[in-house]
């Protein structure tokens with residue numbers, strides 16, 4: 134079981150334009166991706182707290198970038214039988230629903246629709262690759278937990294009972310009795326169900342005079358792969374959590390207090406579970422709340438991704454600190470494995486007893502958990518003293534239901550209530566000082582990050598290896614437990630059976646039992662070896678993909694040096710991979726390093742030939758997906774490499790044809806020339822917006838064609854909505870370089886009198 138904790142800072146909303154931005158992403162070292170969130174200390178605005186994460190995504194991060202970096206690399210693991218759990222955590226209004234569900238436009242689609250799109254796409258490919266021997270079924274359940282009660286969202290609210298659905302234990306698993314599960318054949322099916330279910334959620338909340346963001350919404354996607362008698366089942370869960378802010382307002386009625394208590398308890402347990410998983414604890418307190426219990430959080434060899442959503446503005450200051458405290462704790466352990474981590478930690482301070490008796494908010498304890506980089510050597514020394522390196526400080530800031538007597542301390546600032554008018558912070562930051570002289574630049578005045586694309590945090594080998602693996606201790610514990618269980622049951626059987634009468638029989642029974650336990654041990658050892666080797670394979674694949682992603686992002690932001698470095702680091706994970714070697718080669722040439730050793734220089738063509746002869750269909754990108762950020766595309770960052778495209782184009786044309794093709798050099802160089810006959814024909818077909826015509830293009834299915842038409846129609850019907858070049862076409866959602874290239878090649882082939890589109 135592994136956990137990744139990442140933060141996403143949302144952009145300013147229209148009503149927030151001009152407001153004071155206090156949350157910003159940062160990196161531990163120049164040139165590295167964002168992994169730190171910085172926010173001022175509300176008690177002393179000249180100080181800044183730093184919170185470390187696996188990755189931090191800034192305001193410019195698109196839905197596709199987040200999905201590609203954090204979720205797409207794990208879809209393969211899902212199909213290998215691992216469970217995937219994705220949480221969106223944060224204060225109301227910080228973008229949880231936007232992250233998980235997203236908007237209606239293709240580019241705005243959130244994690245959930247993209248996940249489904251990828252699952253269908255991979256499922257289809259698997260069925261195709263196995264000639265239908267393997268079938269893939271997708272089934273959905275969707276429920277919410279409100280006031281600690283479970284309600285089915287796939288059923289109309291009228292069917293709800295006050296008690297909600299009961300839980301029951303079955304085969305060691307917690308099941309929600311009566312929860313419906315709907316089979317889902319494609320994206321359209323999914324969308325219909327999902328929209329209906331979300332309407333149910335809102336209607337039910339309105340009836341209770343509550344808000345839907347006061348419940349946790351949990352979508353479970355069950356993927357069942359059947360090959361003959363072998364059935365492999367795995368589950369992806371996507372959870373839009375209830376807002377994490379402190380709701381214990383003075384004017385809150387009983388209902389809101391009950392709500393708040395339920396939310397706080399479940400978020401508290403969730404944070405403990407995440408913490409325990411990241412520490413590699415054997416005991417995960419998942420049974421202590423309904424949500425974690427139903428999810429069996431931490432009980433499988435799966436992947437958990439926690440996305441902390443943050444609003445950048447001051448009005449969320451205390452709530453933001455609170456959620457940073459909760460979420461970044463899990464990350465603290467892992468960040469230590471990364472070179473050049475944020476170094477100083479401020480010593481824990483006792484909470485100052487401030488504020489009047491009528492203030493309801495619990496004190497925030499940001500200092501326990503902050504990696505403060507502005508406290509200087511003294512603080513660093515004190516921190517060293519205060520900190521026990523092997524036991525991170527506990528600093529839960531989720532508000533417990535009851536305030537302990539000693540916790541009546543108040544923060545120095547007034548409430549950060551998001552639903553009530555906010556008071557300005559008592560202490561102004563230096564940048565806002567009346568004299569206008571600032572010791573530090575205003576957040577708004579800070580230079581924008583150089584790139585729109587944020588590479589994900591580099592994962593050190595050791596941390597990367599945690600991604601998909603279960604630890605040796607876990608395996609050991611599992612084996613021990615299994616052996617003990619089986620032996621105990623054998624023993625029970627033996628003792629409850631009639632007592633043997635004679636000594637020879639006793640020794641025969643003992644021998645039999647010994648044989649069984651030896652056999653069990655042998656099998657468990659074999660199982661252990663298999664799990665280890667599979668986990669190792671998954672680890673390296675996942676790490677390799679991550680490096681490719683980082684390379685691609687570095688390249689897109691113009692940092693060829695880093696891109697080359699990442700590609701080279703990815704090479705051992707994909708030995709002999711032709712395209713990868715090609716990229717490395719081209720980058721070396723570009724950077725004037727062509728003369729340095731070029732391992733496996735001749736390998737690209739060979740590897741490509743090998744792949745072809747194996748029948749690997751790396752070009753198949755199916756249809757019916759929302760975005761190009763799929764795993765296959767992770768490895769395809771050559772969209773901007775025209776020479777590479779031309780080479781690939783030539784290769785494909787010549788290898789698929791038994792005739793001498795006329796699609797020679799001139800044709801290839803015309804690939805990106807909108808005036809070339811085939812490019813023009815392709816653009817005309819696209820701009821016709823006729824799904825039937827677009828479907829006739831090579832590589833386009835009904836869904837892809839329809840999605841493209843829908844998207845173009847969204848762009849408007851006047852001339853501005855036209856696609857003017859193939860480069861432009863590649864950038865459209867769902868397209869990608871490979872799709873465009875295939876369509877283009879289809880037209881070239883058709884005009885050569887061979888199999889056409």
Ligand SMILES: Nc1ncnc2c1ncn2[C@@H]1O[C@H](COP(=O)(O)OP(=O)(O)OP(=O)(O)O)[C@@H](O)[C@H]1O
Nearest residue numbers: 143144224225226227228229230231232346375376
């Ligand atoms: N990354 C983003 N890009 C553009 N707009 C965003 C982004 N994140 C959030 N928003 C916008 O911010 C507003 C609040 O977001 P959203 O409703 O997703 O928050 P939430 O945390 O889910 O709140 P709640 O807990 O009430 O459901 C919405 O208008 C949403 O469209």
